[in-house]
Amino acid sequence: MKIEGKRRIWDDYQKEIAGDNYFYVRSCVRQNFFPGAEKTFLRYMAELGKNVFENPSHTTCTGIGYHSDIVPFKTAMTMVARQFALMTEAGYENFVTSCITSFGLYTEILDTWSHFPEQEEQTREHLKKATGREFVKPKNLAHASDVTYKFRKDITHRGKYRLVNKDTGLPLKVVEHIGCHYSRMFPSKGVGGAEYPYVLVGMVEEWGGEVIDYPERRHCCGFGFRQYLIQANRGYSIAASKKKFESMKSYKPDMILTNCPGCPMFLDRWQYAISEMEGITYGDAGQGIPVMTYEELAGLILGYDPWDLGFQVHQVPVEPLLDKIGIPYDPEKKFLDINGNAMGKPKSPSYLKFY
Amino acid sequence: MGALFEKLCEDIRFVEGLKACMNCGTCTAICPAAEFYNYQPRMLVDILQTHDEEKIEALLKSDTIWYCGECMSCVTRCPRNNAPGLLITALRSLSQEMGYFVESEKGRQQLAIKRTVGHWILEYGYCLHPSQITPGNHPEQGPVWDWEFHHLEGVMERLGANYKKAGPGVLRAIPKAALDEIKKIFDETGATDRFEKIEAFSKKKAAEMGMKLDDGLENEYITHIYKANTKDHSAGQ
Numbered sequence: 001m002k003i004e005g006k007r008r009i010w011d012d013y014q015k016e017i018a019g020d021n022y023f024y025v026r027s028c029v030r031q032n033f034f035p036g037a038e039k040t041f042l043r044y045m046a047e048l049g050k051n052v053f054e055n056p057s058h059t060t061c062t063g064i065g066y067h068s069d070i071v072p073f074k075t076a077m078t079m080v081a082r083q084f085a086l087m088t089e090a091g092y093e094n095f096v097t098s099c100i101t102s103f104g105l106y107t108e109i110l111d112t113w114s115h116f117p118e119q120e121e122q123t124r125e126h127l128k129k130a131t132g133r134e135f136v137k138p139k140n141l142a143h144a145s146d147v148t149y150k151f152r153k154d155i156t157h158r159g160k161y162r163l164v165n166k167d168t169g170l171p172l173k174v175v176e177h178i179g180c181h182y183s184r185m186f187p188s189k190g191v192g193g194a195e196y197p198y199v200l201v202g203m204v205e206e207w208g209g210e211v212i213d214y215p216e217r218r219h220c221c222g223f224g225f226r227q228y229l230i231q232a233n234r235g236y237s238i239a240a241s242k243k244k245f246e247s248m249k250s251y252k253p254d255m256i257l258t259n260c261p262g263c264p265m266f267l268d269r270w271q272y273a274i275s276e277m278e279g280i281t282y283g284d285a286g287q288g289i290p291v292m293t294y295e296e297l298a299g300l301i302l303g304y305d306p307w308d309l310g311f312q313v314h315q316v317p318v319e320p321l322l323d324k325i326g327i328p329y330d331p332e333k334k335f336l337d338i339n340g341n342a343m344g345k346p347k348s349p350s351y352l353k354f355y
Numbered sequence: 356m357g358a359l360f361e362k363l364c365e366d367i368r369f370v371e372g373l374k375a376c377m378n379c380g381t382c383t384a385i386c387p388a389a390e391f392y393n394y395q396p397r398m399l400v401d402i403l404q405t406h407d408e409e410k411i412e413a414l415l416k417s418d419t420i421w422y423c424g425e426c427m428s429c430v431t432r433c434p435r436n437n438a439p440g441l442l443i444t445a446l447r448s449l450s451q452e453m454g455y456f457v458e459s460e461k462g463r464q465q466l467a468i469k470r471t472v473g474h475w476i477l478e479y480g481y482c483l484h485p486s487q488i489t490p491g492n493h494p495e496q497g498p499v500w501d502w503e504f505h506h507l508e509g510v511m512e513r514l515g516a517n518y519k520k521a522g523p524g525v526l527r528a529i530p531k532a533a534l535d536e537i538k539k540i541f542d543e544t545g546a547t548d549r550f551e552k553i554e555a556f557s558k559k560k561a562a563e564m565g566m567k568l569d570d571g572l573e574n575e576y577i578t579h580i581y582k583a584n585t586k587d588h589s590a591g592q
Binding site for chain 2: 026054075079126243273
């Protein structure tokens with residue numbers, strides 16, 4: 001792949017990412033489906049000596065409600081203003097969000113306020129009247145993947161593993177998938193812009209892997225908000241994911257890396273659903289393509305136990321990837337509770353190989 | 356300028372999203388919804404550019420405006436800086452305001468979203484809550500989710516969550532005071548009003564369709580709008 005032109009584009013889109021003292025807000029989707037990812041982010045940030053603060057009173061930003069159109073823009077702006085107020089009250093200036101939908105919404109709202117100052121004033125009035133709170137806008141707004149990207153070399157230095165096949169010595173082939181709302185509306189707010197985002201590529205390259213440049217690399221995973229929330233619409237969602245799998249399969253990816261809450265869930269679950277519906281699997285010998293978040297991958301690089309990271313709640317098993325890298329794991333402990341007691345096991349799918 | 360177009364122009368997202376479209380079709384070429392549904396963002400902008408009230412009213416009552424997934428791919432690629440995805444958000448808001456959303460199959464689905472995501476925001480402080488993502492309504496989540504759903508507390512504890520408990524952490528119980536603030540914000544900024552309109556227009560429509568609709572999720576109308584496709588919505592038609 002000729003990357004000179006892309007490197008020039010990446011140079012144009014290098015955003016400022018704060019180096020410490022973050023006010024952290026969580027993601028609704030990730031807390032439900034990948035609880036270990038957020039836990040892992042806080043773990044390696046603490047090990048890197050960084051201060052990340054969370055106020056338990058922060059809530060949803062209403063992003064999923066906003067993008068499924070039941071929540072008006074005025075409401076979303078005021079909900080976001082409340083999060084900023086909690087940050088202000090705690091004495092922080094650097095706002096970090098775990099969610100891409102939230103990140104896109106915060107970006108959209110800050111942009112709206114810059115073009116329509118009266119909207120900001122009205123939002124301040126709404127917030128004051130409803131909650132008595134006031135806020136200062138963040139000095140720095142970043143997504144947690146931006147922060148992880150910033151410290152990717154520090155993670156390498158502390159790491160135990162590389163994205164390299166232990167038997168062949170070759171780099172593992174990685175599909176990177178960026179959440180749509182990371183930079184599609186505001187390319188300058190994402191590392192690398194919208195067409196050639198570098199935030200995940202930077203991590204993959206730093207940690208020894210090789211990124212696959214496949215035709216449908218920038219296609220949406222198919223969440224589409226209402227297109228998944230309503231059962232009658234889910235054909236839209238699975239069709240979009242299938243389009244991506246079909247496009248990437250001939251490149252034989254070892255894994256898919258994501259930075260969005262919904263994408264890893266859909267790219268994981270739709271592989272299962274496609275296998276049940278059509279008997280198709282996209283990895284070798286009935287295996288799927290393991291899907292993970294950047295925090296889970298950083299955790300693997302750092303040598304954290306795969307079951308502490310939460311891989312047992314992925315539908316597509318990650319064991320084939322762990323075996324390629326040479327990361328040890330105990331299959332007997334996969335589905336145990338915190339005290340080592342059995343909690344039963346999930347049933348095996350009809351076609352997708354399960355461990 | 357007609358009344359509906361004027362109302363759309365009151366929405367800053369509409370003002371931001373509509374410039375002069377030259378009908379190049381770039382938005383439609385890259386649109387995930389256009390590939391799956393009978394939908395072309397190019398045509399949407401074309402209709403809006405006419406300022407034709409009858410056409411705009413028909414659009415607001417149609418399935419067309421509910422096909423978009425709001426991925427905003429169109430925003431990145433439009434050479435004229437149009438934003439069909441933003442226009443959709445304004446059209447959907449007005450469709451709900453006017454009660455036109457119940458005139459289309461896809462529009463009627465808004466009640467199911469209001470009674471799930473809308474309710475969960477106010478009840479839990481999250482857009483989603485694992486206790487509500489039932490395997491029955493989500494077979495695509497697979498056997499691992501089915502196992503997790505039936506061992507939620509144990510799995511969440513194993514993965515370091517603070518499930519339903521006070522203090523910071525994953526899936527903590529959002530304090531009552533914070534939930535009260537959400538409700539006040541909803542009352543102050545129009546979300547409560549929108550919820551009430553979705554309910555009122557849907558109840559009227561359910562009666563018109565002869566379907567039972569109570570205040571919960573287990574009734575004929577909700578089941579119908581959540582599961583049914585009674586017409587061909589596909590791109591191939």
